[in-house]
Amino acid sequence: MKYWLFKSEPDTWGWADQLAKGDAGEEWHGVRNYQARNNMRQMKLGDLGFFYHSNQGKEIVGIVEVCALSHPDSTTTDARWDCVDLRAVRPLRRPVTLETCKTDEILREMVLVKNSRLSVQPVSEEEWNRICALGDLSA
DNA sequence: GCCAACGTTGGC
DNA sequence: GCCAACGTTGGC
Numbered sequence: 001m002k003y004w005l006f007k008s009e010p011d012t013w014g015w016a017d018q019l020a021k022g023d024a025g026e027e028w029h030g031v032r033n034y035q036a037r038n039n040m041r042q043m044k045l046g047d048l049g050f051f052y053h054s055n056q057g058k059e060i061v062g063i064v065e066v067c068a069l070s071h072p073d074s075t076t077t078d079a080r081w082d083c084v085d086l087r088a089v090r091p092l093r094r095p096v097t098l099e100t101c102k103t104d105e106i107l108r109e110m111v112l113v114k115n116s117r118l119s120v121q122p123v124s125e126e127e128w129n130r131i132c133a134l135g136d137l138s139a
Numbered sequence: 140g141c142c143a144a145c146g147t148t149g150g151c
Numbered sequence: 152g153c154c155a156a157c158g159t160t161g162g163c
Contacts, residue, residue: 009161026152033146054161117145117160 003123004049005112006040006064006086014060015051018088025067025087028120029075036120041070049086050123051132052112059095060131064088072130092135106130 006028008014018026027118042068051062066098101107107130111121123131 007161035146058162115145116162119160 002043002047002124003128004043004066005052005110005123006045006049007052007054007119007121009055010053014053015088015091016084018051018062019056019091023067023087023088025031025077025085027068028083028086029073031073031083031117031119032081033097037081039120039122040082043070043084045069046087048089048128050086050128053061053099054080057095058099059097060089060135061090061095070094082092083118090137091132092137094134096131096134098135101131104130104134105111 010016028040031040045066045068047066049064049066050060051064052060064086065115066084067087071137072079073081073083098112100109102113106126107113110123110127111118115121
């Protein structure tokens, strides 16, 4: 099982919107970047990811699960772009801010810190566990 | 609102 | 295949 991180501007699609979709989940559509797309193509059912609010908040607010494998993005007819579906699993009790990630010994190496523009990124198991701990989440 | 970093496009 | 121009992202 792998871990990921998904970024979205809360004005466009925030954690609250994701939560509202419930267990049915929703397409993570709109990605028009090859690296991000390739990451989605590697995802398996049950893979987990963090939900990050960019621009406003700048913090990791929740956990999502991959509930559909990569498939054509319904918002375009361009065959290059596809995406997975995500469903909300649970919020972090205590959001983990970008500021925290930048100063944390373990998290300062995250893609989120190193390449802030990549919208779908891998997260190592070590990073995952660290953020869960900081987010006041037990497993 | 600014701007640095990055990705994409298109002319050559 | 290179690279300049341009557009977008996202932190500040």
